Amino acid sequence: MENSPPTIDQRVPHDECPMTSDECPMTSNIPHPPKPMTNSENNGARLRSSAWFDSPELYGWTRKAALLGQGFERDSFEGKPVIGIANSWSELTHCNQHLRQLADAVKRGVWQAGGVPLEFPVISLGEFNIRPTAMFLRNLMSMDVEESILANPLDGVVLLAGCDKTTAAMLMGLASADLPAVLVTGGPQLNAHWRGESLGSCTDCRRYQNELRAGRITHDDWLDLQTAIIRSPGHCMTMGTASTLAILAEMLGVALPGNGTIPAADSARARLAEFAGRVIVDAVAADRRPSRLMTPAAFDNAIRVLHAIAGSTNAIVHLSAVAGRLGVDLPLRRFDELSQTTPTLLNLKPAGSHLMEDFHYAGGTGALCRELADLLNLGCENVAGATLERIVSAARCVNHEVIKPRATPIRVDGGLAVLHGTLAPSGAVIKPSAATPGLLTHKGRAVVFEDHDELLARIDSPDLDVSADDILVMKNAGPLGGPGMPEWGLLPIPAKLLRQGVRDMVRISDARISGTAFGTVVVHVAPESAAGGPLGLVRTGDWIELDVPRRQLNLLVAPDELSQRRSTHANRLRRPERGYARLYHDHILQADRGCDFDFLPRVNPQ
Numbered sequence: 001m002e003n004s005p006p007t008i009d010q011r012v013p014h015d016e017c018p019m020t021s022d023e024c025p026m027t028s029n030i031p032h033p034p035k036p037m038t039n040s041e042n043n044g045a046r047l048r049s050s051a052w053f054d055s056p057e058l059y060g061w062t063r064k065a066a067l068l069g070q071g072f073e074r075d076s077f078e079g080k081p082v083i084g085i086a087n088s089w090s091e092l093t094h095c096n097q098h099l100r101q102l103a104d105a106v107k108r109g110v111w112q113a114g115g116v117p118l119e120f121p122v123i124s125l126g127e128f129n130i131r132p133t134a135m136f137l138r139n140l141m142s143m144d145v146e147e148s149i150l151a152n153p154l155d156g157v158v159l160l161a162g163c164d165k166t167t168a169a170m171l172m173g174l175a176s177a178d179l180p181a182v183l184v185t186g187g188p189q190l191n192a193h194w195r196g197e198s199l200g201s202c203t204d205c206r207r208y209q210n211e212l213r214a215g216r217i218t219h220d221d222w223l224d225l226q227t228a229i230i231r232s233p234g235h236c237m238t239m240g241t242a243s244t245l246a247i248l249a250e251m252l253g254v255a256l257p258g259n260g261t262i263p264a265a266d267s268a269r270a271r272l273a274e275f276a277g278r279v280i281v282d283a284v285a286a287d288r289r290p291s292r293l294m295t296p297a298a299f300d301n302a303i304r305v306l307h308a309i310a311g312s313t314n315a316i317v318h319l320s321a322v323a324g325r326l327g328v329d330l331p332l333r334r335f336d337e338l339s340q341t342t343p344t345l346l347n348l349k350p351a352g353s354h355l356m357e358d359f360h361y362a363g364g365t366g367a368l369c370r371e372l373a374d375l376l377n378l379g380c381e382n383v384a385g386a387t388l389e390r391i392v393s394a395a396r397c398v399n400h401e402v403i404k405p406r407a408t409p410i411r412v413d414g415g416l417a418v419l420h421g422t423l424a425p426s427g428a429v430i431k432p433s434a435a436t437p438g439l440l441t442h443k444g445r446a447v448v449f450e451d452h453d454e455l456l457a458r459i460d461s462p463d464l465d466v467s468a469d470d471i472l473v474m475k476n477a478g479p480l481g482g483p484g485m486p487e488w489g490l491l492p493i494p495a496k497l498l499r500q501g502v503r504d505m506v507r508i509s510d511a512r513i514s515g516t517a518f519g520t521v522v523v524h525v526a527p528e529s530a531a532g533g534p535l536g537l538v539r540t541g542d543w544i545e546l547d548v549p550r551r552q553l554n555l556l557v558a559p560d561e562l563s564q565r566r567s568t569h570a571n572r573l574r575r576p577e578r579g580y581a582r583l584y585h586d587h588i589l590q591a592d593r594g595c596d597f598d599f600l601p602r603v604n605p606q
Helices: 058-069 097-113 134-151 163-177 201-215 219-226 239-251 267-286 296-308 312-324 332-339 356-362 363-371 390-395 452-458 559-568 579-587
Strands: 082-087 116-121 156-161 181-185 193-194 195-197 419-420 424-432 441-448 470-473 508-509 521-526 543-547 553-557
Touching: 082 097, 082 134, 082 267, 082 441, 097 116, 097 156, 097 267, 156 163, 156 267, 163 181, 163 239, 163 312, 181 239, 181 267, 201 219, 239 296, 239 312, 239 363, 267 332, 296 312, 296 332, 296 363, 312 332, 332 419, 356 363, 363 390, 441 452, 470 543
Parallel strands: 082 116, 082 156, 156 181, 419 553, 441 470, 470 508, 508 521
Antiparallel strands: 193 195, 419 424, 424 521, 441 543, 543 553
């Protein structure tokens, strides 16, 4: 029975559940919102939307006329809290293809609680289709979310996200707007199955692409796999960036318990969305704003869980950006400080063997937090008014193959590590939990590619001078150089080494990697090469030393030699002539500061 999906009673025992049985939703252990609220019951406070609808100017009258013109009865909206539903649905973002249905569920909950739901679109960012990367537009989407919220007669907002940059941008936007908000993500895809094997996108896409390049599977096999790897709505079901951020949103208090793990195709996802509609009306009455929830203690909780789940390296960039929007100082060193004392407990791809569906049925985020309870700030509250202590007390793990007990962790430290040294003065990031242990301390000769185009042109050349002990280095792929810091950091293993059986080697760049990626890959090197960082001075034949236990990344070249190279180094970066690209170029911050625009954070990280 240990590996069977838990029943409701197994997840939330009746004698410990803080709600009555008819109130307790299957997916969360949070206080039930009160009866439907009217304006007079809103804690005596005037609703923000009243400034629009009860204004003596003509537009106050016409705004109500417009709602009547849409078919709303006057009694359905007058004096009631207006709840915006920010929807990032798009057919160009397949992870978000089902958010229209979730929006309907949210609306049911809002109506039930006495609010008025009004849905509106925001930019949608799909990593598969947007070139060179959705990350280039993350800040733009966050500004769209913030301005759409603040410009309209909204008292609170439910934000619907899915693909990882939509979630990051919405977290940044809701933090900046600072109105009561609930984030609801679309959930992970169902586990994929192919030829008797459970597969996760896109960890196993990458693994089998290597097998194709090595000649171990055929092109027909590759096409057959293509039909099986995505079998339901939702985002990647490995511990990619989307899964990571959906879980961390729970820890930050702006998403409800279960948000991170309920599969997209599970009816519990719609019930969670409906419940979010009820919760947001209550949050408006209680004035539970992101700034009250997303405290330094909540960020520490999120970082602890990030390490325990061996989450995506991208989360470091996104959490830094969100913290900056709130005025919370979150330096890169804090991630590594907490990594030292946080065990890795989650056995999930790409750092383990299971998938998000398995994590959910094992007990989900609450069960994992129960194992970490003594390391967490249990007094932190969420948007429903529940403390983390209350949530954790009712959680149970029913599969310790997925969620490892504290006594027998996968690693005694966290899944991510921050590096510094002469090659990364402002820091770099590696995911030791998904790396080859024997390569975490390694000295090798650099094989350098000036940019991504050169990498693709040369990597499979039979004439490439490379061995398995070398270190692959790629430049000009950072926030400025990409532009947008694309997920190019998983430099492919040269084809001739793949055919020799090599499946990992040390790779270094100023790019990012997908959360679904694996290997001994150092990314986020800062300052990036295009911004004048030492990475731009590396030449083929230089020696580099990686020492993850000591958190060091060093270029073993004499300072005098580097000074000489710098004096003759020509930066290829060109300033765009117009539009968003020009704004981006002029104001983007480096990876260690969250890659936000310099005019958006409320704090300058040290």
